[in-house]
Amino acid sequence: MKELKYSFAHITAKEYKNLGDPNETLYKKLRIAEQLDTDKILDGLNKNGISFITINDPEYPSLLKETYDPPYLLYYKGDISLLKKQSFAIVGSRKAATYTKAALKQIIPYLKDYCIISGLAYGADDIAHRIAIDNNIPTIGVLGFGHNTHYPKTTEQTRNIIEEKYLTISEFPPNSQIERWKFVSRNRLIAGIAVGTLVTEAEIKSGSLITLEMAMDENRHTFCLPGNMTSQLSIGTNLRIQEGSIPVVFPEDITTILNESKII
Structure with missing residues (x-):
C-alpha cells in the first residue's frame, strides 16, 4: 500500500x-x-491497509465528480488506477440466479474494455463480479459500509479476490457499520461512476431500480434484460424498458451504444 x-x-x-x-x-x-x-x-x-483519495486528487473519478452529490472522500483497497478506466455497472435482484448468470456469461466478455462495477451484494452483484474475474476483466466493488465490515458473508470470498487483484471503494469511514440508508448512498456511487448501468432482474420494488433511476438522473445510458412476463423478477425490468431503458437482446445492444458515445 x-x-x-x-x-x-x-x-x-x-x-x-x-x-x-x-x-x-x-x-x-x-x-x-x-x-x-x-x-x-x-x-x-x-x-488495516486502507487508503483514501479526496475529490481534489487526480485519481478521483471524473464522472462521479460531475454528479449532484459527490463524496469528498473515497476510501479504498486495491488498485486505485482502475478509477481512471471507464466503468459499466451491472446490478440486479438478490434472488437472481440462473437467468442472470446465463445472460451475463454472454454479455460480460464483450465488456472487456470496461471495469465491471457493482455493489458486492448477494445475487446479481456477486454473479457479475465473479464472471468478470473469470474473464480477467477488472471489477470494482462498492461497499455500503466501512472497509472493516462485510455483508453478506456469502460474498466475502469475492471481495477478498477483488481487493487482491482489483479494487473496492467506500465513502464511509472504515468502522462504519451496516445501516439501510447507506446502501442507497452506495447505489448513487455505482450509478455516478459508470458510463452505463444494466439491471438484469428486478422485482417491481427493488434497490437495483433505484440505481437505474440514479443513472438516468445523471444522464447515463440505462439498459435492462427483458424477461418472462410471468416472472416477478422481470416485472421491474420490463416496466423500465417500457419507460425508455434499452432492452438487451444481444451483447452488442450495449457495446454499440457505449462505443458511439465513448469518452476519449
Whole structure:
C-alpha cells in the first residue's frame, strides 16, 4: 500500500468559501472533515491497509465528480488506477440466479474494455463480479459500509479476490457499520461512476431500480434484460424498458451504444 502522504483536506472550508459561489453541500462536508481526529483516522487506515483519495486528487473519478452529490472522500483497497478506466455497472435482484448468470456469461466478455462495477451484494452483484474475474476483466466493488465490515458473508470470498487483484471503494469511514440508508448512498456511487448501468432482474420494488433511476438522473445510458412476463423478477425490468431503458437482446445492444458515445 502506498504511504498516506496527503493531508485530510487539500483546501479548508474557509478557503473554499472564499473562492466564490461554493457548493453548499461540499462546504458542509469540508467543515465536518476539519473536525475529525485525523491522526487517529490515518493510523487506523495504515493498520488495516486502507487508503483514501479526496475529490481534489487526480485519481478521483471524473464522472462521479460531475454528479449532484459527490463524496469528498473515497476510501479504498486495491488498485486505485482502475478509477481512471471507464466503468459499466451491472446490478440486479438478490434472488437472481440462473437467468442472470446465463445472460451475463454472454454479455460480460464483450465488456472487456470496461471495469465491471457493482455493489458486492448477494445475487446479481456477486454473479457479475465473479464472471468478470473469470474473464480477467477488472471489477470494482462498492461497499455500503466501512472497509472493516462485510455483508453478506456469502460474498466475502469475492471481495477478498477483488481487493487482491482489483479494487473496492467506500465513502464511509472504515468502522462504519451496516445501516439501510447507506446502501442507497452506495447505489448513487455505482450509478455516478459508470458510463452505463444494466439491471438484469428486478422485482417491481427493488434497490437495483433505484440505481437505474440514479443513472438516468445523471444522464447515463440505462439498459435492462427483458424477461418472462410471468416472472416477478422481470416485472421491474420490463416496466423500465417500457419507460425508455434499452432492452438487451444481444451483447452488442450495449457495446454499440457505449462505443458511439465513448469518452476519449
